[in-house]
Amino acid sequence: MAVVPEHRLALLGGGFSTDDDGLLDDWVLDQVRAARPKVCFVPTASGDAPAYVEKFLAAYKSRSCEPSVLPLFRRELDDDALRTFLLSQDVVYVGGGNTANLLAVWRAHGVDRLLREAFDRGTLLCGISAGANCWADGSHTDSFGPLTHLSDGLGLLSGSVCPHYDSEPGRRSSYQAAVATRTLPAGWAVEDGVGALFTDGLLTDAVTRTPQALLYRVEPDGDDEIKERALPCRLLVAAQQPTSPA
Template sequence: MKPTRRLALLGGGFSTDDDGLLDDWVLGHARGPRPKVCFAPTATGDTPAYIEQFLTAFRSRDCEPSVLRLFRRELDADALRTFLLAQDVVYVGGGSTANLLAVWRTHGVDRLLREAYDGGTLLCGISAGANCWAEGSHTDSFGPLTSLPDGLGLLPGSVCPHYDSEPGRRPSYRKAVATGTLPAGWAVDDGVGALFTDGLLTETVTRAPDAGLYRVEPDGEDDVTERAVVCRPLGGPLRGVPARRQVGPAVQ
């Protein structure tokens, strides 16, 4: 039987939140009772402090944490493949989306992650670690906010992280989708987790009262339709995300 392919977009986690709710949610979707969880800090150049933050957060959980270090690579090609395919979860950190993709391709990690995904490994991440899975993304990798029509393409469409928390994200992303610079996609508020199964959205959760996930699609010239997705508060019942952003002009 073919394994289920799953990935999750995170608007938080160990690097930004103290409650650990989104990380516990990720582990709840991992295969096996004590999952192997690999952190990929490539987007920040394997920053030691970021790595230690991950290890501190996950060593206290019922899992087997490890780190993929590419700026001080110690594994040959065969060992790297064996290591990544053995993981139950690959958790990608934030940073530069453009640099992340370039380094992964140099080391062949992009191909290995596709293989792991097809084999049932849960792929997830925050910020650049959410952007990388899609066909395109909204990023500040080059300084100003811009569109990056490049990614692994495991998730159809585009992704915009920090939709509610960083000035300029919403109008810039909406304009990119309206003009076709980026394909239709998903805008992720901080505090949200979105699970996709075989490319389809199957679960959305939130740890923050007003945080939501939005489907943004082109709708005529210089316009988009923005649909709020129903989210389940972590530890609570389903709720409707406020409709304050559902429809409006893309160019402001």
């Protein structure tokens, strides 16, 4: 019988762009069975910012993987080559920036369709900030300036996502208001430092690099009220370095 690939994606509240310990990056790579997984960074939301790309390469070239970058503002691959490239990846890591712009550019180049195909084939999709927002039905975003809702995601994860739940003023109250009024569907609020893995639409792992960071499930509860539930997160710790014999 043919093996049906799992559909997996991860919401990240940190990683190489914000943290020095590399714990969330190592956790992402641990989700992949390949000895040297192919990891593609997609920096569309930042306009393919060169410094962002350099930071990714510096972080991942030192790890046991094959890192690459997909630029779209100066695209080099034709449609066939683009499909072949994306479908060969074990991990697609989407960077932060502007969620609305990210989705518009992807749709113009057909990347949204290719990522759905990669997802169906078992590629792990993940990302931080806009790179977390994009996978859900809707998201909480500052893509248009003030904090607001965006009901225009890829829909690979049911519900909505709110990044930076604890670190940006107004995020918590604004997201809660959007869920309470059903402007956004129930969803997941990610504090900085957290990683949340979903397998076939279900939460299968929740981790944090800092003891105080949490993942929340936020749902409407009655008339313009919400129910916020903190979910336990497994604390990530740095691997112990072997000691030299005396």
